[in-house]
Amino acid sequence: MRQTIATPHQLGxxxxxxxxxxxxxxxxxxxxxxxxxxxISTLEGNSGALTLDQLLALFGAYGLQLQVQDRDATPEPSFDSTPEW
Structure with a gap:
């Protein structure tokens, strides 16, 4: 799954x-x-209350990773065109 996050709601x-x-x-x-x-319920509904430690722990438990890139950067090709959320 590759998603761009622009709002706390999207993160949740x-x-x-x-x-x-x-x-x-x-x-x-x-x-x-x-x-x-x-x-967990609160964080999924209001991720603005999330700490970085909790975010990284949850992503680790879910098999996800956090990546940061410049907005202007050309995104790497994605072979999965179907959003999962």
Whole structure:
């Protein structure tokens, strides 16, 4: 999955989609990073409350990674044209 994030709402959607792709419930994801299920729910709905540590831990649990690039940079070719969220 390759997505561009421009808003906190988009980040929440990507986190929820990544969790589902990893086959995890919110409770299972919460156990993996040491927070409550309600915290996962909150982060998926309001990712503005997310810490960088939590973001990286969740992405790791979901098999995702964070990449940063210049806006003007030509994106690398993507072979998956279907958005997953």
């Amino acid at each position: 959607e990507i986190m929820a989609a990544g969790r589902r792709r990893a086959g995890l419930t919110q409770a299972e994801a919460a156990m993996r990073i040491g927070v409550s299920q309600s915290r």
